[in-house]
Amino acid sequence: MSVCQKNKFYYKKPISINMKKNILFLIFFLSMLITNSQQVNYLDFKQYFKNKTMRMDYFHTGNSADEHFAVDRILSDGPWSGSKNVLLDELNLGPYFYEIYDNETGKIIFSRGFASIFGEWQTIPDAKEHWGTFHESIRFPWPLRAVKLVMKKRNYKNEFVEIWSTEIDASKRAVNPSDIISKYKTWTYMENGPTTEKLDIVILGDGYTSDEMDKFHKDIERLTEKLFAEEPFKTRRSDFNIRAVETPAEESGVNRPHHGIFKRSPLSVSYSSFDSQRYALAYDNRTIRDVASAVPYDFMYILINEQTYGGGGIFHLYATVSADNKYSDYIFIHELGHHLAGLADEYYSSSVSYELPSVSVEPWEPNLTALFDKENLKWKKLVEDDTPIPTSWNKETFDKQAIETQRERQKLRSQNVTEGVMEKFFDNQKENETEMIAKMKYTGKTGAFEGASYHQFGLYRPYTDCIMFTRNKNSFCPVCQAAINKVIDQYTK
Numbered sequence: 001m002s003v004c005q006k007n008k009f010y011y012k013k014p015i016s017i018n019m020k021k022n023i024l025f026l027i028f029f030l031s032m033l034i035t036n037s038q039q040v041n042y043l044d045f046k047q048y049f050k051n052k053t054m055r056m057d058y059f060h061t062g063n064s065a066d067e068h069f070a071v072d073r074i075l076s077d078g079p080w081s082g083s084k085n086v087l088l089d090e091l092n093l094g095p096y097f098y099e100i101y102d103n104e105t106g107k108i109i110f111s112r113g114f115a116s117i118f119g120e121w122q123t124i125p126d127a128k129e130h131w132g133t134f135h136e137s138i139r140f141p142w143p144l145r146a147v148k149l150v151m152k153k154r155n156y157k158n159e160f161v162e163i164w165s166t167e168i169d170a171s172k173r174a175v176n177p178s179d180i181i182s183k184y185k186t187w188t189y190m191e192n193g194p195t196t197e198k199l200d201i202v203i204l205g206d207g208y209t210s211d212e213m214d215k216f217h218k219d220i221e222r223l224t225e226k227l228f229a230e231e232p233f234k235t236r237r238s239d240f241n242i243r244a245v246e247t248p249a250e251e252s253g254v255n256r257p258h259h260g261i262f263k264r265s266p267l268s269v270s271y272s273s274f275d276s277q278r279y280a281l282a283y284d285n286r287t288i289r290d291v292a293s294a295v296p297y298d299f300m301y302i303l304i305n306e307q308t309y310g311g312g313g314i315f316h317l318y319a320t321v322s323a324d325n326k327y328s329d330y331i332f333i334h335e336l337g338h339h340l341a342g343l344a345d346e347y348y349s350s351s352v353s354y355e356l357p358s359v360s361v362e363p364w365e366p367n368l369t370a371l372f373d374k375e376n377l378k379w380k381k382l383v384e385d386d387t388p389i390p391t392s393w394n395k396e397t398f399d400k401q402a403i404e405t406q407r408e409r410q411k412l413r414s415q416n417v418t419e420g421v422m423e424k425f426f427d428n429q430k431e432n433e434t435e436m437i438a439k440m441k442y443t444g445k446t447g448a449f450e451g452a453s454y455h456q457f458g459l460y461r462p463y464t465d466c467i468m469f470t471r472n473k474n475s476f477c478p479v480c481q482a483a484i485n486k487v488i489d490q491y492t493k
């Protein structure tokens, strides 16, 4: 380094008074800009809402081509448990989206994305021939003044368009502000702070008799602790509150039509939803919501007192899991990924009841891409420079094995073999797949790997393996973790 250069490097020109003024002005101007951009979405909760939850129950009716809404009742769902700061949903998740507008100012004051059983049912062949009606609820803070509710759904370009709207005026006799007096016993498993600053999960149980309530508590503890052993839940444990509501059943277990076992349980959970043996959902939304109303909640889990492999997870509705299967911890965490963050299944070789349209638009799910715009890959920030997009993996070998595995799985299920036999089958599959994936060149790197969400081609997932892809391990890939973190932020900020 020459002296000349050194001088040039170290020489500082004295700052003139005028320059100081300019710098101060610049700082002031920049701080105003930042404050204004924060104010764009800032809403004063107290100006628009009471500290109370309004729940609108409605019927969602239609067929594959058409859908309609009819209000059932509008009532109180207890104290508000969501954030009082993040009122507008900017995550852009879910096939449906609702917005609340203040009538007086015309301002949007609340919004949330969600998915529904109706929305899934619309994609199965039955919806082409029959009409279906599903009971649903949406929840939002109790508006002080008359509001308009706007329901939106994604169009073929995946943009939200209005499909229905209705007026809500809390001062009218049709709105019931009375809180429910719950007859059910509640249990707090984890409490880390005020509901409006934490993500509150309510856990319900179906098919547990009054003698099995200790088991219900132990199932909650076991599964919850498995969840909090995985990221991002491990790091963010103190952001959660977890409470349970007990609904004792007259007999143990729930409805399992594929096994010829028919039961009526308090929450009406049933396997064989959409005629898929492992898909366990509950359609009695009115009852479930009234039960859940015993405690404040943002998200809901229903534990099923069964060993038969099964569960389900619908974004912002609830997730279900059979509590006694060898893979219950995997199902518990996987289904919460759907329910909490709208994550897509990254697997593609399992059979499903849905009719799958060809991919013509970028999916909204945070862990899926169609790679139409490689340069603007939604998880680009997590991809290293030397990882090619799309990213190669031993797909042909994997697919060959997966096809054989699926054929075998269907054969075993059709023979109604015991859960023990199925669990052994899953163990073998896990061993083979774990070994195969571990050897791949880009395992452990974020990229875009072809094969995801029931599509062998044309859709890409971010990692060779993730709990949304296989049962190999219980961890989420970095892209899924980032998506979950954003949702936790929405409820805790």
Ligand SMILES: [Zn+2]
Residues within 6 Å of the ligand: 346, 367, 462, 463, 466, 467, 468, 476, 477, 478, 479, 480
């Ligand atoms: Zn993932």
